[in-house]
Amino acid sequence: MPDQHSTLRARRRAETQRTVQAHAVRLFTERGFDATTVADVADAAGVSPMTVYRHFPTKEDLVLADANVGLVADGIAATPANLPLTHRIGSALVDSAAQLSSGDVHDPGSNRRFLLARLQLMIATPALRARHLDNHYALQQSIVGALTGESPDPDTVFRAQAAAGACLAAMHTALVRWAEDDGRTDLPDLIAQALAAAFGDDAIGSPTRG
Structure with missing residues (x-):
């Protein structure tokens, strides 16, 4: 068939x-x-x-290409529309990080080790750091689309863009810290801590991951 x-x-x-x-x-x-x-x-x-x-x-795509855009957009779509924007985005970022960083960091075949190696390459390689901005923009646009739908008004888009940009900046800080720690810490928790530092302790509400 x-x-x-x-x-x-x-x-x-x-x-x-x-x-x-x-x-x-x-x-x-x-x-x-x-x-x-x-x-x-x-x-x-x-x-x-x-x-x-x-x-x-x-060549840069060999390191930077990942499933994060789809995971985050799907996570946002599954959250109630009446929650604050940063709550919806933050929860989706934490949940997607849990999926992408699963497994033992010492296992060469684990998602966790693979993600860590990619992040460390990105941080250490100027060409990858520059291209990462493109990925960042694509993820931000995906988040905005998931929040606003197909025909949003300009003010709604602006608020979604601002919230997405702020949440992604907090996540980036957590990713760099995680890579510098060689993956010894828990990435979803680091992202949650970064979001709490930026938006308050109730930034993402109760954890949604198991």
Whole structure:
């Protein structure tokens, strides 16, 4: 059936992306971002350079591409619309961090170790720090869209943009601290602490994660 074929293709595509990105992050960590070529990544992953570029249009995307945009937008959509904007955004950021940082930081195959390696590369590599701004903007726009819908008025958009920008700044502070601590602390808790420092102790209300 066409739907089954589409699902299978999507699954294979996602598996290829994960494999390529895992090899890329490993090589960048071992050899350095600038010293590692896309051809090196392709060879390690057992695919062609064209396949790498099909999934990751730029070398920087091999580190920066993640599922955070979709996770946060879905999390916001699941929150009651009558809650304060920072509460809705903050809760979604904490919950998405819990999913992306699961597992043992000492396990090379865990989500936690993978996210930590990517963050440390981003902090240490000027080209990645510059491109991170693009990702930051894309996440902010996704948050605004989840909060305001398809036809919002300009004032509503402005308030959502301000709230999203402030929450993302707090999250970024927590991410840097977590990377500097080599992942020894709990990332969702760090983000919650950063949000509380910015907006007060009840910034995200009661924890929503298990």
